[in-house]
Structure formats: C-alpha cells, structure tokens
Amino acid sequence: MSVSDKSTDPASERTDEGPPNFIRDMVLELLQRDPDARLCTRFPPEPNGYLHIGHAKSIVLNFGLARLAPQGTCNLRFDDTNPATEETEYVEAIQADIRWLGFQWDGPVHYASDYFEQLYRWALDLIRAGKAYVDSQSVEELREGRGSFHQEGRVSPYRERSIEENLDLFQRMRAGEFDEGAHVLRAKIDMASKDVKLRDPLMYRIRKVAHHRTGSEWPIYPMYDWAHGQSDAIEEITHSICTLEFQNHRPLYDWFLDTLGISPRPYQTEFGKLNLTYTVLSKRRLLRLVNEGRVSGWDDPRMPTLAGMRRRGITPSALRAFCERVGVSKHDGAVDISLLEYYIREDLDATTRRVLAVLRPLKVVLVNLPEDAAIEVSAPYHPSDEAFGARTLTVTRELYIERDDFMEDPPKKYFRLAPGREVRLRYAAIIRCVEVIKDEAGEVVELRCTWDPETLGAHPPDGRKVKGTIHWVSASQGLDAEVRLYDRLYTVEDPMGHDGDFTEVLNPDSLVTLRGCKVEPSLGDAPVGDRVQFERAGYFCVDPDSRPGAAVFNRTIALKDSWAKIAAKK
RNA sequence: UCGGGGAUCGUCUAAUGGUAGGACUGCGGAUUCUGGUUCCGCCUAUCAAGGUUCGAAUCCUUGUCCCCGAACCA
Secondary structure: OOHHHHHOOHHHHHHHHOOOOHHHHHHHHHHHHOOOOOOEEEEOOOOOOOOEHHHHHHHHHHHHHHOOOOOOEEEEEEOOOOOOOOOHHHHHHHHHHHHHHOOOOOOOOEEHHHHHHHHHHHHHHHHHOOOEEEEOOOHHHHHHHOOEOOEOOOOOOOOOOOHHHHHHHHHHHHOOOOOOOOOEEEEOOOOOOOOHHHOOOEEEEEOOOOEOOOEOOOOEEEOHHHHHHHHHHHOOOOEEEEEHHHHHHHHHHHHHHHHHOOOOOOEEEEEOOOOEOOOOOOHHHHHHHHHOOOOOOOOOOOOOEHHHHHHHOOOHHHHHHHHHHHOOOOOOOOEOHHHHHHHHHHHHHHHOEEEOEEOOEEEEEEOOOOOOOOEEEEEEOOOOOHHHOEEEEEEOOEEEEEHHHEOOOOOOOOOOEOOOOEEEEOOOOEEEEEEEEEOOOOOEEEEEEEEEHHHOOOOOOOOOOOOOEEOEEEOOOOEEEEEEEEOOOEOOOOHHHOOOOHHHHEOOOOEEEEEEEEEOHHHHHOOOOOEEEEOOOEEEEEOOOOEOOEEEEEEEEEOOOHHHHHHHHO
C-alpha cells in the first residue's frame, strides 16, 4: 500500500477507535482484499453470573470489529449449555448491561440452546461417519484413560463399538433412558495425541437438570467445545474472538468444523483478557463475594461488575474509552487501575455540575454577621462550561466547613484555616478564625470567624494574598445526607497472587459510611443516578437507597489530591 | 517433564529490516476563588547470549522467565 492512498485505506479510519491491534488489522486486511466480505462477530456470555469490566473489553472489541464494515454485524449469543449453573436472572441482567454500556446486538438474541436439535443431528452424523462413539466408562476411568501431559491416553474398551450400537445408545441417551454418568458421547480423534484436548473429547453428558429455556426437554447437554464452534457456524459468524485460555481449544474447534464439513466456517482468534490491579475478575469468585455477604450484591458499588460500576456512578463512556485504550494483544498482563480512574475522572470532569457538600461538618459562626444574615452569592455549576448555568447560595451566620479544613497547629504549606488565619469561602468572601471552641474532651467543636465583606466576590483591596479556598454549607439551609465512601476492594495489587484465600486481603475500609453530612439545598431534588462533583472532594452519585429528605450519595471516585501526597510524605 | 502461547518504559501498548512513539503513573513548573481542571517540562524500556545484515525490537540459533492445558465447567 502506498502512502498516497492513505485517505481511502480503511486502516486510516481507525483513528477514532483507539490504538490499532492485531485483530483489527486482520479484519482490515480482509476488507481491503474484499470490501464486500461478510463480517460477523459475536459476544457469547454464559448466563451464570453478571458481566464485569473484563466482559466490557470483549464487548467493545467484538462490536467495534463489526463496525469496521458497513455490513458488519455482531450477535449476542448466550452460551447456555450447562443448566446447572445458568439462570434467567443472568440472561436479563446481561442484556441490560450490554445496552447500558451503549451497544445493541444485531437481530434477535441467540442461544446455544436454540441449536440443541441441530447439534444432536450433527452428532448422529459424526457417529454414522465413525467419528464419535458412546463411552460407558466411569468418570474415574475416563480421567485415568485420558493420561497426562507425560503419558499417552489409553483407548477405551468401548471405543470400537459398532456404528449401529452407538446410534442406538446415543438415541436412548437422548430419550432419557439412562442415569447421569452412565454414558457420554465422545469424538473419536486420537488417544495418543500430545494434545490432551484431542484425546477423544466429550461431546455430550447426561444431565437430568431443567434448563432455563428448554425445561426438561433434554436429558443430554452438549459440552462447550461441541456447541461453540457449531453455534458460530450456524450464525455464520466469521470471526470468533475469545480469550487466551481457549487457545488450547482451537485444534478441537477446527476439527469439529472440518470433520462436519461446514462451509462457510468461522475461525477463532484469541486475545489476552483484561486483568486489573487491585481487582479480581472471575465470575466464580465474584459469586463468592456475593454469596458470602462480603458485598451487598452483584451491584455493590465496589464490585467490578457493570451493575456495580453503574451504581457506583461510573459512566458507560468512561468504560468504553478505557476499553479502547487498554489495547488488544496476546500478552497476559494487568492494567493499572489508575488508568481506569483517569478515564472516569476525565468523563465526570466534563459532564458533572459542581456543588458544595460537607462530609465531616465543623460548625463555624461568623461573629460579625447578624443573626438573620442571608447573603446571596451566585455560583456557576461548572468552572469552564457556562452551559451548566448557575445557582444561588446563601451565606448565613452559622455554617459548616470540613473538619479537615481546619488545623489548630498546621504544618508548613497548609493553606486552609487555622487560628488567626484567613481562608476564602468558595464563591463568597474571606473569613478569619478568631476563636476556637472546644468541648471538655478538648475536641474542637466550633470556630468563631470574622467575615470580610470587602472580599465578597473580589480580591482583597489591600492586595493581601489568601491562598486557600474551602467549601461550606449553610447550617440553616443545608440538607442532611448520608455519604458512602468507596475505596479499593483489596489491599494488595494482585489479590490472587496472595498466599491463601483472596478474601484475606479484602480491604476492611472499602466502604466508609458517613451520616450527618451537609449538602447544599439544590441537591434536594436530585434524582437517583444523578452525578455531581462535590467540590474539592470527588465525584458522587445518588444511590437508589435514597429516600425523600434522606439522600444517599455514593462516592464514585475522589478528586486527585496533591495535598494528601504532600501530607503523606511527612 | 509434554503440548500450546507470550516477553518493549513502573503499567498497558505502537513501531513487521531503517529516528524505539503514545497513554497512564511518578517527579518538577505555570495558571487557578476546587491543593481540581488546563498547560509546559522531566524520568524510565526492546528478557539474555550468539549469529545474519550497511542497518535488528523485528530474521536465525541457543537459553531464561511467565501464562494456559490432564472438569461429564465455559
């Protein structure tokens, strides 16, 4: 390709889609050779748990690939071949999560269970072709017969059953004549293969368990390897994208498709799934957190599930941007959680209005203001985007400031309030602390300050510099609220690398609930899900637990805090 | 030990024989009525050793380390 045709090169259109990657390149090359080539991907979750951010990467990848061509499509298919663990609740939650993330699959929702009949007929074909047989060994015999990495497999005594007998047995398996474990259907490949996966893998097992869609119609269920590739083929998927741990399955994937002679057929490509520091992404372990009550549910804001992140206040667009940026490769690494945090802040900074809220209130009395003072100030909702508008805040004689914004004996470089020192009240005027009131225990319970009217909405006329600005809420006008501060769920970067159980490194402070917080009056009618920035504190959203007059805010993420860094160094 | 994959700044990822680039993090600085944002700057990488070549992250050889695989899970 020459440089001059760059403008018509499909590869040049990738600019808005994040960095290039080997799968995208593969598809782009195909499209360059044949612009009319069919392009169909699929997202194939098993409905046995909720979607997490790792699935988001896969969704963004698969839907993104389909969009590379105008005729490209991406299916949603539930890989529901194990009725013991799958439920309708998950089927519904997964669809809601995909839509929330901002994607819509093409055509109807597909299910591997839609293909049970076709799969069954193909299995009969394989038996007739002498490529599959019914084995009647026990689980233990099967396992032993499979051999090991260093030892060849042993041929089953049932391997040479006649085609007629296999047909009869398999049909009776399907008819429900046998108990679980009595027989299995195996592909006849090669018990001596160095690839353990190819040592006559199981295609069907007997499971007398009701299926969430097919009920009790089927007493036998196809195994993943038998169902997946054929399901792809039925849907005429062209690119079957999956994660690295399925690389070992590809020879089998190919064997079934080739042996059946299905055409056109899909091809599997693997990529490294997303891993995140301070995070565990494994449906089995997330299920444990839920079942053991370590979190409040699949949508606990600390969970890396899409449902949890949604409740936490994280936006779909931040997630999408993150998934684009982490890239796609065959390297199995762990992305630093700070990259995710960056995209969350970037999006929220642009899209949320600023409000004032005091999380840990400390009372301040402005001694030179009359009892009924009500000084109105206009405060823009966003520092750089006028479209957000403004609201009016009222300064009253008594108000609340953050406990952290006052220190009796401040260290160097602390430019907030201290005895005798000045600070600006955000959007209002400068105050000076003239008296500190303590209780019997010696704890500071109130500050007396003077209000400097000359600095209301203006710099001090005498030119003096007041570096600090703090947020505040009127004592009489502020609203009470509950605030839930969320932090990382684990105390270590790699919870699974920890010796022992991953629950041992759960962060005991991952949720801190604050009651008696004070928020500005404009928040009185904030709807559930509403996202705001509490100035100087972080981004928050209204939790569904909120009740009229008793709002609950979840902290999505704190603002970057360079003072905390300075303070921590000392 | 057998089979399949993978090794590039601290992290993720580009560069497919021709200047090792970007993002995040970290560290400085400027601006700022958010210790936020924004802007500017700096630090830091080709797993190792040989070989081919004018030239190697890229090709070859050997080695090292890491991941996956012996479920009637997906």
